[in-house]
Amino acid sequence: DTGVSQDPRHKITKRGQNVTFRCDPISEHNRLYWYRQTLGQGPEFLTYFQNEAQLEKSRLLSDRFSAERPKGSFSTLEIQRTEQGDSAMYLCASSETGTVYEQYFGPGTRLTVT
Amino acid sequence: TQLLEQSPQFLSIQEGENLTVYCNSSSVFSSLQWYRQEPGEGPVLLVTVVTGGEVKKLKRLTFQFGDARKDSSLHITAAQPGDTGLYLCAGDSNSGYALNFGKGTSLLVTP
Numbered sequence: 001d002t003g004v005s006q007d008p009r010h011k012i013t014k015r016g017q018n019v020t021f022r023c024d025p026i027s028e029h030n031r032l033y034w035y036r037q038t039l040g041q042g043p044e045f046l047t048y049f050q051n052e053a054q055l056e057k058s059r060l061l062s063d064r065f066s067a068e069r070p071k072g073s074f075s076t077l078e079i080q081r082t083e084q085g086d087s088a089m090y091l092c093a094s095s096e097t098g099t100v101y102e103q104y105f106g107p108g109t110r111l112t113v114t
Numbered sequence: 115t116q117l118l119e120q121s122p123q124f125l126s127i128q129e130g131e132n133l134t135v136y137c138n139s140s141s142v143f144s145s146l147q148w149y150r151q152e153p154g155e156g157p158v159l160l161v162t163v164v165t166g167g168e169v170k171k172l173k174r175l176t177f178q179f180g181d182a183r184k185d186s187s188l189h190i191t192a193a194q195p196g197d198t199g200l201y202l203c204a205g206d207s208n209s210g211y212a213l214n215f216g217k218g219t220s221l222l223v224t225p
Contacts, residue, residue, distance in 0.1 A: 042215025105156035
């Protein structure tokens with residue numbers, strides 16, 4: 001299966017700790033997206049990479065959040081000094097250049113901040 | 115932000131029944147996607163519609179894009195328990211890359 005993969009699937013952390021999530025997109029996709037989904041809501045856009053360049057960050061992404069995509073392959077999303085409000089499902093998606101809005105999602109990382 | 119409103123929010127039906135869920139907006143979209151999401155999993159892309167009035171069929175699922183490209187519907191014929199899940203519609207945003215999602219319709223099909 002060559003779909004989008006995410007690791008870990010679940011993460012429980014204490015408030016104030018740092019966490020890092022990894023996303024491996026579909027290999028031929030050069031665009032990668034991070035979204036966040038809370039209970040009862042649809043996914044909300046966080047940030048977007050085209051190859052290794054981070055081209056947009058949502059206002060939802062505070063200074064405690066940072067994302068990277070070294071060499072335009074996998075991506076990491078780090079949250080520093082986690083807060084209880086950061087508890088959510090973090091979703092990664094990827095797409096080809098020609099079909100930007102046909103985004104394929106990974107299984108997500110469920111973060112619980114206690 | 116181009117808002118997408120989905121209705122109904124919840125739907126519980128018995129196996130074999132037909133149903134339609136709706137996705138509406140006051141904004142025009144160049145494309146609209148439908149996803150199905152199961153608990154604890156990421157959304158799975160079902161279909162993309164791009165042309166006003168377009169109808170696409172995926173087995174027992176029929177998707178329609180409104181003529182004005184502001185709304186869409188998903189019709190399921192003879193629902194099965196395997197159709198249970200959260201159905202999300204998503205449209206292109208003005209950004210050129212981010213998807214705007216509705217809150218979804220949570221469907222439960224009981225045997």
